[in-house]
Amino acid sequence: MAVILQVDFPTQGPFGTEMSKAFQPLAESINHEDGMLWKIWTENKDTQEAGGIYLFDTASHAEQYLKMHAARL
Template sequence: MAKLLQVDFQYNGPYGQQMTDQLVELAKSINNEPGMIWKIWTESELEQLGGGIYLFVDETSAKNYLEMHSARLQKMGIDEVRGKIFDVNEALTLINKGPVGQE
């Protein structure tokens, strides 16, 4: 069953196009993570937050990614990474045009 991973953390920028320019290679590499189906990048300059919403094929993949990603962020000086894993109700999500299961 697909699992949704929600991650956020304190982030001081860059944002917008500058963030895109600096993190495009990281974004490309995330496509190679085991079990990942897609990611939506999130940012809030107002609240100084960064993060993402991910869809994984299973809970093991989501947990493994969260562990690896948290360690990577900690090496970048980000102390607190908040991550939650959720079940996805695919039938209801599809009614609302959610991209569950799409690769």
């Protein structure tokens, strides 16, 4: 059963095209996480937040990613 994980966090940017360019290597590495099916990154310059909505193949893989991502943040 697929599992959706949403993560939001405060950030001061960059946003928009600058964010896309700056985080391209990170985006590519996330594609190789165990169980990753797809991801949508979110951003809101007005509220100084970013995040993502991720689809994993299992709850276990989603939890594994969340632990890694929380430590990175």
